[in-house]
Amino acid sequence: MKTTALGRIALATGITALTAGLFPASAHADDAVVERRTLPVLVEFADSAFQHPDKVKESTPETYFGAKKDSLASFFTELSRGRYRVTPAVDGQYAGPITLPMDASCDASKINTLTQEALAGQGLVRGEDYDSLSMVFPAQKTGCDWAGLGSVPGPYTWINLYGTDSGLGVVGHEFGHNLGLGHQxxxxxxxxxxxxxxxxxxxxxxxxxxxxxxxxxxxxxxxxxxxxxxxxxxxxxxxxxxxxxxxxxxxxxxxxxxxxxxxxxxxxxxxxxxxxxxxxxxxxxxxxxxxxxxxxxxxxxxxxxxxxxxxxxxxxxxxxxxxxxxxxxxxxxxxxxxxxxxxxxxxxxxxxxxxxxxxxxxTSAPAPEHTGTDTDAGDGLPDGADGTEVQGGGQGQEASGTEDAGNLAATGGDSGTLPLAVGGAGMLVVGAGALLLIRRRKQA
Incomplete structure (x- = not known):
């Protein structure tokens, strides 16, 4: 039976909902190379667009797939010693900007659903045309408590962009969550x-x-x-x-x-x-x-x-x-x-x-340079952020409508309240007392 693009996306998300939380606790490396077709998507809202769209379009391919060592692709290739490769899913290396039929919001589930629907309308379906979906959207008007969000494990990342380039610190951390890694x-x-x-x-x-x-x-x-x-x-x-x-x-x-x-x-x-x-x-x-x-x-x-x-x-x-x-x-x-x-x-x-x-x-080691703090999850500081960290617990946040997101781990932000890492309907909340980190942002 032939299905439409929207039908195929519904089928894909339904299947993943059954498997996202069932990744093995560990795996064994061999000579096989895992290639992860990754699709960054520039997402705008009905009431909020990127302030510098040309700079965002220029920086996004470099952040994800650039030849320099501080790109996501270079980072994972070196880290895995060539066993895991992040590759662009489309010739242009990113999609969008796509304007979603919603006002600026931190509703990750809704952003995900509407983004996949828009992509399906362009003939792009996860599991067929791309493996990982990274949604990059302007932070203006959202008020999110996080700079980045990632499914744990799973195929989705959300990047709440405060400047024109989120950088490897944020993107690499959230893709680490996709691999099933929590905050250490x-x-x-x-x-x-x-x-x-x-x-x-x-x-x-x-x-x-x-x-x-x-x-x-x-x-x-x-x-x-x-x-x-x-x-x-x-x-x-x-x-x-x-x-x-x-x-x-x-x-x-x-x-x-x-x-x-x-x-x-x-x-x-x-x-x-x-x-x-x-x-x-x-x-x-x-x-x-x-x-x-x-x-x-x-x-x-x-x-x-x-x-x-x-x-x-x-x-x-x-x-x-x-x-x-x-x-x-x-x-x-x-x-x-x-x-x-x-x-x-x-x-x-x-x-x-x-x-x-x-x-x-x-043998004595050389004196170190500063690499972080005891309460820094390692997400980096996007443009316009200061270095204030807050650590503690928080309240659960509903994520219905993103059934295959797995658990969500949130890091970074601009509020004194902490979002708890949560999953979609039927998923378990990350254990009580789990470390969740936010950052206070400078106000524009």
């Missing part, structure tokens, strides 16, 4: 025992946790995205000493240790400057993965200084040297770390560490 937080476990930890800001080790694009993403997030091969991730089943190479470095080798820790997992990585990443991050870092959800990992900080590379401390300020989880009888100690290589001893089942009481060998 930090847990302070100052006594070195994971039994008594307190949440304290964001990790500064990922674009999803305050590190900005220069931090890339962390090892558990790389596992979630499917960008580490089986040979690059070792699932530890026996006590021993393991050698790690830098997470984002070139060549072969083990990049992550995946250790059982009761119902959770403990993922250990070594970070060292490589390519465009980790100029301000050094040392061995560890993450708790709750219930095998690698996209919801939390950095473990066992230091007493409460400092990260995000607040101008040394690059290895929150790197671990040793830690213990008495409940699961797991311990680890760093034997040596520096110059692109680290050795880590792991003890399971309550076995003693042979390195107990020894100081790990370590």
């Amino acid at each position: 937080t930090r847990s302070l476990c100052a006594d070195g025992d994971l039994a008594g930890c307190e949440t304290a800001g964001t990790s500064a080790k990922s674009i999803m946790g305050g590190g900005g694009p220069a931090a890339g993403i962390s090892a558990p997030e790389m596992i979630r995205a499917g960008w580490l091969t089986d040979g690059e991730t070792v699932k530890v089943t026996a006590s021993g000493t393991y050698t790690l190479r830098s997470l984002h470095g070139e060549g072969d080798g083990v990049r992550a240790l995946d250790i059982p820790m009761g119902e959770d997992r403990l993922v250990v990585e070594y970070r060292h400057a490589a390519g465009s990443f980790d100029q301000d991050i050094e040392g061995v870092h560890a993450y708790r993965v709750p219930g095998g959800d690698y996209g919801a990992s939390t950095l473990i900080d066992v230091t007493e200084a409460n400092k990260t590379a995000g607040n101008d401390a040394p690059a290895d300020a929150d790197a671990v040297t040793r830690l213990t989880d008495r409940a699961s009888k797991v311990s680890l100690a760093v034997v040596s770390s520096g110059d692109g290589r680290a050795e880590v001893e792991v003890a399971l089942d309550g076995e003693a560490l042979s390195t107990a009481g020894k100081t790990p060998e370590k």
